[in-house]
Amino acid sequence: MPKIVCPVCGGEFEVESVELHEVLECPVCGVELEVVSLNPLVVEEVPEVEEDWGE
Numbered sequence: 001m002p003k004i005v006c007p008v009c010g011g012e013f014e015v016e017s018v019e020l021h022e023v024l025e026c027p028v029c030g031v032e033l034e035v036v037s038l039n040p041l042v043v044e045e046v047p048e049v050e051e052d053w054g055e
């Protein structure tokens with residue numbers, strides 16, 4: 001199983017499978033992580049989407 005290393009908290013967790021651009025939730029800190037590369041496996045924090053942009 002692919003092992004994910006959370007770039008936010010450094011926690012490691014395994015998932016059954018990953019797909020490109022899939023969003024995973026870190027079970028350690030709860031942040032959402034998007035798969036941005038499969039080989040090597042790279043995930044990035046998904047910025048929180050706010051509906052009010054305040055412009």
Ligand SMILES: [Zn+2]
Nearest residue numbers: 006009026029
């Ligand atoms: Zn985390």
